[in-house]
Amino acid sequence: MMDLIVLMAKYVPENCHNPLFAIFNETVVIQDVQIQKRSYKLLTKLMETEGGLKSALAFISNILEIFLKTSDSTLAGAKSTRLSCILLVIQNxxxxxxxxxxxxxxxxxxxxxxxxxxxxxxxxxxxxxxxxxxxxxxxxxxxxxxxxxxxxxxxxxxxxxxxxxxxxxxxxxxxxxxxxxxxxxxxxxxxxxxxx
CATH class of the missing domain: 1.20.1220 (Malate Synthase G; Chain: A; Domain 4)
Structure with missing residues (x-):
């Protein structure tokens, strides 16, 4: 399911972005490498679109708070995906x-x-x-x-x-x-x- 959500993220209309952020919030803390990777990919794919970036900036304080809270709990295999997401956040x-x-x-x-x-x-x-x-x-x-x-x-x-x-x-x-x-x-x- 997470793979499908990640693939569809950039095509979801802006009024449906809130559930995607909720999915990110819930899944990024799960202690499973594949789930964490997909969580960060979900946010990355969303922020790569104009509407998704606009929505992300509206929730930026919450997103940054999640990044700080999950710093120590991110599994080694998901570090690269997390850093790619942080890079996109920093750029914007x-x-x-x-x-x-x-x-x-x-x-x-x-x-x-x-x-x-x-x-x-x-x-x-x-x-x-x-x-x-x-x-x-x-x-x-x-x-x-x-x-x-x-x-x-x-x-x-x-x-x-x-x-x-x-x-x-x-x-x-x-x-x-x-x-x-x-x-x-x-x-x-x-x-x-x-x-x-």
């Missing part, structure tokens, strides 16, 4: 939700060391999309306090994004430090011509 992220970037940044950085090549490639693409989003909304506020009440709010700049990524260099494991180094290398290469 409204300015008021920039706090989502630091909230998922460590997950994206650590994914650059994943054994799955597709997951690694998608994580690098997501890092670059995050950097581009910070450039696009240069000077906009990042409400970090929505992630953690003790964190000060920030301002969207490419320099701030590099600072966020640099935090991984003092990670508690060698794996995180190595992931931070490869992530920063990717970002330096991508943005080296910008004067920030």
């Amino acid at each position: 992220l409204p300015v008021d939700y920039l706090h989502f970037i630091p909230a998922v940044l460590s997950e994206v950085i650590i994914s650059t060391k994943n054994v799955n090549e597709k997951t690694r490639q998608t994580s690098y693409q997501t890092l670059i999309a995050m950097g581009n989003k910070m450039v696009e909304f240069d000077g906009a506020p990042i409400k970090n306090s929505l992630n953690d009440a003790e964190m000060p709010d920030g301002t969207a700049t490419l320099k701030e994004f590099f600072t966020m990524c640099s935090a991984g260099l003092v990670g508690s494991t060698q794996h995180m430090v190595s992931a931070a180094i490869t992530s920063l290398s990717c970002l330096f290469y991508e943005f080296h011509t910008r004067n920030y």
Whole structure:
């Protein structure tokens, strides 16, 4: 059934998108790799259409909340599909939700060391999309306090994004430090011509 729902998602009229979001909400938490993959694919396919993207942006706060809640419960086999979905969300992220970037940044950085090549490639693409989003909304506020009440709010700049990524260099494991180094290398290469 989930395969059929995923295939039909882009053809469903806008007034039927609410049930699709409900299906995503219910299935993304099920501890089954195939179900989780299809859940993320469902949201991805929906957001690839103009009407689906419009509907997703109307529910963006709920979608982001689900992503944050399922960060630890996503099974390894579904990581690549989850990252592809996060990439699409980041590319279409409204300015008021920039706090989502630091909230998922460590997950994206650590994914650059994943054994799955597709997951690694998608994580690098997501890092670059995050950097581009910070450039696009240069000077906009990042409400970090929505992630953690003790964190000060920030301002969207490419320099701030590099600072966020640099935090991984003092990670508690060698794996995180190595992931931070490869992530920063990717970002330096991508943005080296910008004067920030």
